[in-house]
Every structure is written in C-alpha cells, then in structure tokens.
Amino acid sequence: MxxxxxxxxxxxxxxxxxxxxxxxxxxxxxxxxxxxxxxxxxxxxxxxxxxxxxxxxxxxxxxxxxxxxxxxxxxxxxxxxxxxxxxxxxxxxxxxxxxxxxxxxxxxxxxxxxxxxxxxxxxxxxxxxxxxxxxxxxxxxxxxxxxxxxxxxxxxxxxxxxxxxxxxxxxxxxxxxxxLRYQQGKISSLKRPQSLKILLTHTKVSRSTKAIIASVSNRLLKFPEIVAPLLTSINAISLECERVLGEMATAPALEHYFMLEELIDMNQHLLNALGLGHTSLDQLCQMTMAHGLHSKLTGAGCGGCGITLLRPDLEGPKVEAAKQALISYGFDCWETSLGAPxxxxxxxxxxxxxxxxxxxxx
The missing domain is CATH 3.30.230.10 (Ribosomal Protein S5; domain 2)
Structure with missing residues (x-):
C-alpha cells in the first residue's frame, strides 16, 4: 500500500x-x-x-x-x-x-x-x-x-x-x-527478506499514542519486576524474528512461517500483558484464528490496526473467508504485503x- x-x-x-x-x-x-x-x-x-x-x-x-x-x-x-x-x-x-x-x-x-x-x-x-x-x-x-x-x-x-x-x-x-532494526534510537537496514503477504485490518478504534506510551511507562514504574521481564521477552521475540527473516532471505521454507506464527502469538499475549490490548483486537485475533490464521496488533495498540500473516500454502478461499468475516464485523481489511521497496x-x-x-x- x-x-x-x-x-x-x-x-x-x-x-x-x-x-x-x-x-x-x-x-x-x-x-x-x-x-x-x-x-x-x-x-x-x-x-x-x-x-x-x-x-x-x-x-x-x-x-x-x-x-x-x-x-x-x-x-x-x-x-x-x-x-x-x-x-x-x-x-x-x-x-x-x-x-x-x-x-x-x-x-x-x-x-x-x-x-x-x-x-x-x-x-x-x-x-x-x-x-x-x-x-x-x-x-x-x-x-x-x-x-x-x-x-x-x-x-x-x-x-x-x-x-x-x-x-x-x-x-x-x-x-x-x-x-529495519530499531534499537536504542539507532536504525539499520536488515537483509531484505522475501515479501510477506498479510491481511491488514483497521479496527476503527481511535487512540492516543502519547497516552498509551505514558500508560506503559507508568506500569513499568509501578511493577518493575513484572514489566521489565515482559519487555525483555518482547526484545527476544524481535531478535528471533530477525534471525528467521534472515534465513528466509536466503532459503525460504514453510517451517519459517510456522515459527513466525508462534512468535506472533507470543508477542500479542505479551503486549496484552503490557495493557496494549483492546476488545476489538481480541475479536480480530479470535476471528482469524477460527480460520487458522495468526494475528497481532501493529502500531501503538489499544485499538488501531492488526496484521495477520498469510502463509504461502494457504488456499485463496480460506483467506477470503477470513477477510469477509472481518469486513462483516465492521473492520476495514486489505490484503497486502510487507517488505516492499x-x-x-x-x-x-x-x-x-x-x-x-x-x-x-x-
């Protein structure tokens, strides 16, 4: 897009x-x-x-x-x-x-x-x-x-x-x-993976990124021994995802997509624990999971958008059924891809x- x-x-x-x-x-x-x-x-x-x-x-x-x-x-x-x-x-x-x-x-x-x-x-x-x-x-x-x-x-x-x-x-x-990799304010390009097909879903739930960041910061200050490990785990997921994408750039295999799906599920649960979830995002994840697809929020959370990974072995009717279910619920949904020029x-x-x-x- x-x-x-x-x-x-x-x-x-x-x-x-x-x-x-x-x-x-x-x-x-x-x-x-x-x-x-x-x-x-x-x-x-x-x-x-x-x-x-x-x-x-x-x-x-x-x-x-x-x-x-x-x-x-x-x-x-x-x-x-x-x-x-x-x-x-x-x-x-x-x-x-x-x-x-x-x-x-x-x-x-x-x-x-x-x-x-x-x-x-x-x-x-x-x-x-x-x-x-x-x-x-x-x-x-x-x-x-x-x-x-x-x-x-x-x-x-x-x-x-x-x-x-x-x-x-x-x-x-x-x-x-x-x-790109973003870490401690430094941005660097990753080895370009093959284009990943996704469903991009807009829940139409508005939110304030500034307020969300403040909420997570407050939670970290209030429960440092609980929240800090969550952030460490999210960082570990990012690094593992980077490793998988690196392998996919040279020799893509279906097994890589299954690993990404696991990482997506774990990441979404950790983001929920940070207070970044929303009932609309829960609904999105449940509806796509009913069609065998894996989703997570993207952006600040608390509404906004979610992405759903589309494995290359998925049949068109299954993807279309998931897309229509999301649209019928009132979400906007596009079939697009990541990793474009x-x-x-x-x-x-x-x-x-x-x-x-x-x-x-x-």
Missing amino acids: RTFLRLQPQGNGKLDLNLPNIGIKRTWDVARLQLLDTSFLEQGDFTVLTEEQMEKLKEVAGFPEDCANHERLAVLAFLYLYLSICRKQRALPSLDITVWSELPPGAGLGSSAAYSVCLAAALLTACEEIPNPLKEEEGASRWAAEDLELINKWAFQGERVIHGNPSGVDNSVSTWGGA GISIHSSSSLDAPVRQALDGL
Whole structure:
C-alpha cells in the first residue's frame, strides 16, 4: 500500500496543494510567499522547530477558522518543506502538487511519514538539490544512497512538524523500504527478506499514542519486576524474528512461517500483558484464528490496526473467508504485503489507471 505524489511545474505564479484523501485544496501566491521573511527557517535545518517558529509558519499558512488539526499539520509540513528546500532558489517555484495515498490516515500506519518522504523527494528533485534518477526509457527508478539519506533527513523534519518528537522509524521505512532494526534510537537496514503477504485490518478504534506510551511507562514504574521481564521477552521475540527473516532471505521454507506464527502469538499475549490490548483486537485475533490464521496488533495498540500473516500454502478461499468475516464485523481489511521497496520515482505511464485517476482528481 503506497502513497503517490505528482508534481507539475506551472507558469501561473501559484503554489497549489491538493490532498484528496483528507479534503484539502489550498493555493498560495508565490510572489507573496517570496516577500515573506523566512529567515526563521534557517535555524530549523534538521532541528526541532521552536513554538515561535511554528507560530510564524501558521501565519504563512493562513488557516480558516474551521480547519481541523490534522489538516493544519499536513499543510504546515508541506509549507515547511517547500519554503526550507526551495528558499535557496533564485525564485520560489510555481508548482501544482497532488498527494494521494492507499494508506488510511490516522490509523497508525505511517501515512504522515510516507507523505513527508514523497514531499521531500519531489521538492529536492524539483529544486535540483538531488538529481532525477529516472531515465527516459524507464518506468521507475530509485535515487542513490546519498540522495536517499538527504530525502530521509528532510522527511524527518516534516514528521517533526506533524508529531513533535517522532522516532524516525516511519520515515526511514518509507525511504529505504524492506525491513529495519530499531534499537536504542539507532536504525539499520536488515537483509531484505522475501515479501510477506498479510491481511491488514483497521479496527476503527481511535487512540492516543502519547497516552498509551505514558500508560506503559507508568506500569513499568509501578511493577518493575513484572514489566521489565515482559519487555525483555518482547526484545527476544524481535531478535528471533530477525534471525528467521534472515534465513528466509536466503532459503525460504514453510517451517519459517510456522515459527513466525508462534512468535506472533507470543508477542500479542505479551503486549496484552503490557495493557496494549483492546476488545476489538481480541475479536480480530479470535476471528482469524477460527480460520487458522495468526494475528497481532501493529502500531501503538489499544485499538488501531492488526496484521495477520498469510502463509504461502494457504488456499485463496480460506483467506477470503477470513477477510469477509472481518469486513462483516465492521473492520476495514486489505490484503497486502510487507517488505516492499521504499521511495521511487515513476513515469506517469507506468502507474496503474486508478492511481492516475486519483492524482488527476477524478
């Protein structure tokens, strides 16, 4: 499930942003933006924006009174990246930018990170801060490693505008793709495993990641001798999963999937013990288990989304029956995969018709 951005230079002196997934359509006059004092952004390169800088950015955005918070944040991240990346140009460019995503927003699936990565890559390329890797005869291409590093740094800045103090995991995954190890603030790529097919289920139960993290921290402080071993076990599951995925990258076997299913079940029970479960997630696990499938929460927990591993030996009707059961219960459910490539640049002709139609606003 991917996020797509189309950038078109235009000669009308306008800067247009269209985000059809969340109903945003905004236009700014480039000449007026050019006259603004944006020196406050110079201190913002790869650092957290101060409250004063954020307020100045809000003045530039000029929000209507009825603008929802998630809409404000999406626009602020865009303006921050546009003004920061493009201010080195002799004149700010007149652009028409549309971003459309297959990822549901606000579901804990990294939609904001994919958005920030697309913006960073497009603006850096348009301003020739990084070269366009797409050759005329190619349908798609990826940037060189050093260019991906710069894309990721700017995308992290966009994530900071939206989330304040994110880990950097989501934008790194969106940039590099595949699988990553995150440990004590350090992120590194794993040997790319073969693509894992999953059901991705959205329970539609909203939750606050900030509040959930605080709850787990409080539980650790209250019961350190109980909670610390749970965290140690979860870490051990992650390491074992990493080992299995490493083996699958070179010689995949059905036995690896059975091991992953066991790890998924153990992980889900430990997450429940940390207080991250929810009746909707219990229902998800029970419904998929009734069809011989294994599921766990993904993201912060307490609602949100869950993933269900699909072994390659599973017959289509069994998967479809599980999917229909989840949908009939009121969940949203997609059959997708893990381990896809990260940010890429495409020729318009290489995109599927539904994607082209969405980007054209049809």
